[in-house]
Amino acid sequence: MRERALRFGPERLLVGILAEPTADEPSSDLGVIFLNSGLLHRAGASRLHVQIARRLAPTGVPSLRFDFTGVGDSDTRSDGLPFEQSAVLETQAAMDELTRLRGVTRFVLYGLCSGSDVAYYTGLADTRVVGLVQLDPFVYHTLRYAMHRIAPRVLNAESWTNLLTGKTYLAPWLRKRLGSAEPRDGAVDLADENVVHNPYARAFPPKAEIESGLTTLCRRGVAQLAILSAGQLEHANHGGQYEQCFAQVPFGDLLSTAWRGAADHTFTPLAEQAFVVEATTRWIASRVASATAAATAVAVPAAL
Amino acid sequence: MRRGRHHSPGELTMQPLLFGNPKAPLYGAYHPALAKHAAPIGVVLCAPLGHEYMRTHRALRQLAAMLAKAGHHVLRFDYRGTGDSAGEAAVLRLADWITDTADAIEELQDMAGLRTTALVGLRAGALIAAAAAAGPARSVAQLVCWDPVTRGATYLDELRAVADGPWDGGDIIGAGGLALSAAMRSDLVALDAAACVPAATTRTLVIGSESKAEYAELAQAWSAAGTTTDAVIVPCAGNWDDMDRIGAQLLPQAILRAITDHLSDAGVTANA
Numbered sequence: 001m002r003e004r005a006l007r008f009g010p011e012r013l014l015v016g017i018l019a020e021p022t023a024d025e026p027s028s029d030l031g032v033i034f035l036n037s038g039l040l041h042r043a044g045a046s047r048l049h050v051q052i053a054r055r056l057a058p059t060g061v062p063s064l065r066f067d068f069t070g071v072g073d074s075d076t077r078s079d080g081l082p083f084e085q086s087a088v089l090e091t092q093a094a095m096d097e098l099t100r101l102r103g104v105t106r107f108v109l110y111g112l113c114s115g116s117d118v119a120y121y122t123g124l125a126d127t128r129v130v131g132l133v134q135l136d137p138f139v140y141h142t143l144r145y146a147m148h149r150i151a152p153r154v155l156n157a158e159s160w161t162n163l164l165t166g167k168t169y170l171a172p173w174l175r176k177r178l179g180s181a182e183p184r185d186g187a188v189d190l191a192d193e194n195v196v197h198n199p200y201a202r203a204f205p206p207k208a209e210i211e212s213g214l215t216t217l218c219r220r221g222v223a224q225l226a227i228l229s230a231g232q233l234e235h236a237n238h239g240g241q242y243e244q245c246f247a248q249v250p251f252g253d254l255l256s257t258a259w260r261g262a263a264d265h266t267f268t269p270l271a272e273q274a275f276v277v278e279a280t281t282r283w284i285a286s287r288v289a290s291a292t293a294a295a296t297a298v299a300v301p302a303a304l
Numbered sequence: 305m306r307r308g309r310h311h312s313p314g315e316l317t318m319q320p321l322l323f324g325n326p327k328a329p330l331y332g333a334y335h336p337a338l339a340k341h342a343a344p345i346g347v348v349l350c351a352p353l354g355h356e357y358m359r360t361h362r363a364l365r366q367l368a369a370m371l372a373k374a375g376h377h378v379l380r381f382d383y384r385g386t387g388d389s390a391g392e393a394a395v396l397r398l399a400d401w402i403t404d405t406a407d408a409i410e411e412l413q414d415m416a417g418l419r420t421t422a423l424v425g426l427r428a429g430a431l432i433a434a435a436a437a438a439g440p441a442r443s444v445a446q447l448v449c450w451d452p453v454t455r456g457a458t459y460l461d462e463l464r465a466v467a468d469g470p471w472d473g474g475d476i477i478g479a480g481g482l483a484l485s486a487a488m489r490s491d492l493v494a495l496d497a498a499a500c501v502p503a504a505t506t507r508t509l510v511i512g513s514e515s516k517a518e519y520a521e522l523a524q525a526w527s528a529a530g531t532t533t534d535a536v537i538v539p540c541a542g543n544w545d546d547m548d549r550i551g552a553q554l555l556p557q558a559i560l561r562a563i564t565d566h567l568s569d570a571g572v573t574a575n576a
Binding site: 196 | 469553
């Protein structure tokens with residue numbers, strides 16, 4: 001395995017690291033592109049991109065981890081294109097570069113949070129994409145989600161105390177109804193010049209839109225590994241929710257999921273990092289194996 | 305790569321590279337000077353560790369760009385086992401990161417064709433920079449410690465608060481995403497910036513975004529040991545720990561300007 005630091009893409013604005021097998025290691029026509037999560041640079045949250053890339057390369061799977069324009073080490077675009085469009089174009093530029101450097105023809109896109117969103121939209125736009133690894137992807141509430149959220153509160157005396165003292169998520173609604181002012185929490189307002197914000201404000205599209213998109217991907221045979229953390233409890237709070245909320249999508253055996261109740265949104269604990277690295281590398285290995293054997297069905301890795 | 309060349313504004317302003325041992329290279333981001341400076345220096349930036357490394361990336365990149373625009377050659381780099389550099393933090397010792405810092409200085413001097421170099425360290429990076437300036441990089445001309453970790457033991461207490469599990473729960477403990485071995489923890493406990501006295505010829509600055517007694521104490525300790533050191537506070541709201549982990553990053557412009565001015569001999573305007 002070896003790595004190279006690159007500039008590539010239109011006007012060579014993009015900066016990335018290629019991880020590739022050496023001549024004495026296997027070689028595959030499948031490559032992986034790692035996508036930024038918000039403003040975190042290409043090493044990935046908890047250095048996950050680096051860890052996974054270095055596990056994959058000796059097995060023959062090259063990868064490119066890169067920064068979108070305006071993020072990490074990449075320069076900024078001058079055309080003012082919205083992030084939602086530029087991110088897809090730049091992901092495709094990374095795919096082109098990996099094809100040029102390694103002859104890769106099939107791609108797995110890996111992303112967490114906003115990176116997951118870009119993976120999904122690029123997958124829809126580009127038929128070279130055969131797999132998505134999505135951490136904390138678009139997911140929607142179910143009846144069971146509501147039960148998981150409400151039941152512990154109903155049974156917890158502290159929740160009732162919080163409700164009565166205004167320390168609850170219902171407090172703003174109650175204050176509005178009662179006409180009282182917002183509380184002061186002592187938070188410091190940072191001057192705008194001292195903070196740089198993510199240009200992408202993540203908003204979940206209507207569920208029907210994502211259902212339709214996932215159905216399109218399934219019909220193309222695009223496989224998906226979805227790992228959900230407890231770091232976004234406002235969206236997901238139990239295992240099986242992803243499958244349930246997208247019950248209408250004909251995933252068949254194209255979908256593998258995992259719920260990590262001890263993980264935060266950036267998978268900070270070492271045990272959670274190890275899980276993501278192991279699950280992802282095994283799942284991608286299964287994509288390589290399935291293509292090699294021309295298999296139509298893909299086994300779900302035992303680790304999940 | 306051409307050495308010592310001044311780039312014009314509008315050219316790509318940063319060159320990514322891997323340097324050092326080819327079997328275990330370090331990642332570097334070289335920002336060549338964008339303008340001529342009467343007395344250009346090379347500036348090596350030492351990043352913090354763990355979650356703070358992720359949250360300070362934008363600020364250090366911005367500082368590098370400002371220094372390059374002011375006429376200095378700058379190298380940002382990742383220590384072994386961090387970012388895009390080779391290795392795993394769990395098997396490293398603090399001495400490895402101090403050596404990496406000295407190697408980064410040598411790489412920058414080689415690329416830029418300069419012999420005069422400054423070190424700027426942020427948080428734990430300041431502690432590492434100080435140790436380098438007192439050790440293998442003793443010839444460094446300037447040292448800037450920005451919001452420095454002044455005592456390894458205190459820093460470990462901070463890490464303990466964000467640890468994955470019990471602090472005494474084994475050889476490798478996760479804290480802020482970083483794998484800390486028992487050996488690394490003992491290295492950190494033993495490291496006190498006040499004991500890392502830079503050479504008397506090193507122009508040294510401790511700069512903080514808020515007033516802390518430990519900053520003034522560090523400057524006094526170094527001055528008493530023979531290295532004249534200034535302590536400056538440039539108030540900037542916010543700290544490296546409380547930012548949204550993905551959606552925003554801190555970019556304290558006033559401190560970035562103050563460090564750029566200091567290294568460009570324009571002086572620092574706000575004194576503690």
